[in-house]
Amino acid sequence: MNNSNIASKNISTPRHESEFRKKCRAVWFKTKAFFDGNPPAIVGGFLMTVILLGALFAPVLATHNPDKRVARPHVAPNSEYILGTTRNGRDVYSQVLQGARKTLSVAIFAGIIATVIAVSVGVTSGYFGGKIDEWMNFATNVFLVFPQLPLLIVLAAFLGQVSSVVIAVLLGVTSWPWGARVIRSQTLAIRNKEFIISAEVMGESKIRIIMVEILPNLISIVFGGFLGTVIYAMGAEAALGFLGLGDATEVSWGSMLYWAQTSSSLYTGAWWEMLVPAIALALTGGALALINMSIDQISNPKLRTGPHMKIWKKMHKEADRSRGLL
């Protein structure tokens, strides 16, 4: 018994390992193919990796406690306080790292909520049609005409200074209708294709048709919509924070901007307090937008570029030149 157990382990371990290796290799090749000859993906991916690593290892990378007064107010950037200090004497570098955690988690959480609602509403109304579609479309349109940021401001003001979780939920719940509409129309286009009809004839359940047949066709739209919502939620979170409607005691890029504004840091020459979170926001938004652009190239095989397209361009030019067209 014991022997056989060991033997089977001995046999199964290398096989399992090679299997795992194969999978790793496949993933590696796919990642390589994604970045190969795709400059937006390279730049966006690099930036996003740096930002995410910074947020993830914020407690390790931070040089000071972001919530504590550690120096005199408005110290210009120097070797100890790399990005200077705020009006309250807090270290901007540590704050921006800590703030990335809050801001990104709010943005991604809001993006996930919005995407889940958008996908379920869009696919359901697109696939089932009829009365369900009518009602869901009505709800989508109602949410669509809500003026979103004013609504958020009113809600946030009504609830008082709210925590970031509440802001994430509010953003998620109000920013799904655009995605839902796009997904609904795409589902409508797909649902009459032959492969869906044949799946119905084969007796597949509705859930399976939606999950296995329809959803994989929507991945690029869903992912694009998700990234778009994340960018939007990040901006909205910062805007709410800047207006003082978020929790100003939490460190986020929005609240950093709020404090920078209330201490009129730009007037007093402490540009670092304002510019650092602003640039962090702009870079993150840009990185996400670049990744969004590069997803297009992957999801649409006809748009796909690569080293061979460079060869094509060269050959095409040469051929045109030899014919006197250039």
Next chain:
Amino acid sequence: MKSPLLEINNLCVDYVSPNGIARAVNNVSLTIAPGETLGIAGESGCGKSTLAFAITRLHKAPGVIPEGEIFYNDRDILKMSDKELRNFRWNDVSIVFQSAMNSLNPVITIGEQITDVILAHKKVTYKEAVAKGKELLEIVGIHGDRLSSFSHQLSGGMRQRVVIAIALALEPKLIIMDEPTTALDVVVEREILNELYDLKEKFGFSILFISHDLSLMGEIADRIGVMYAGNLIEIGDAKTVFNNPSHPYTKGLLASFPTIHGPKERLHGIPGDPVNLLKLPVGCNFQARCSECVAICKKMVPALDELRPGYKAACHKL
């Protein structure tokens, strides 16, 4: 002999793929005389459609034409500017694509689609264009009132006729038909081809007919060219190619479908698969599947030699 309407000299078309450069059309030279029907036959992927796309310069990335000339009435199509090309397409050469269902816009009436072509190329009033559209529909055997129909209201055969009517709209000198009847049943196919034949008598245009159906081609084409792996391997008058082919590949193609009359025999077909264009063998492309392959076939590429006046084949055995 009259001067040819279309003359293709040493045309090469390459596709640049991530795994290398595939030559889809290799050194093809052929001519089409005014009023002639030339059929191009061959397996899927042998370069028939690529040839048709090259003639109208519709090839897009990653396709490229590194060498060759295509003369239409002594003008090189490959040297035309964009403006000349726009004028040339449809006025001089029109094309009927494989699937008529996809050539028609589903949300515009077929009447609008026919008049569109006429209005874009000719200086006529809308009324005249509609009258012309009606006439065209009646030429292809559809009632003129159908102008206000949408494409989904028509059957497959009718749609194909509409597409042919649009191709005829400007009375071009050459119509390229890229497997126009592949999606249709034989009865409709027969009707459409008969109509096409009558129209040809009437208007006197040339046809470049691309199909994999050799028996169909034997009937309607004046000359037949056979392509394999991008090369033109045999070209000659239809009767000879169909009844008495020289090249082993053409023989194989003809042995791939049964005759209606005579005893039932086991079909031979052609063994193996078409060659990989990225890994072409030394010598003849057909060597691996050829029943008559000899030593020289593995060393030298056979040239397209003139066996008799007007009849060419590329094989070492001939």
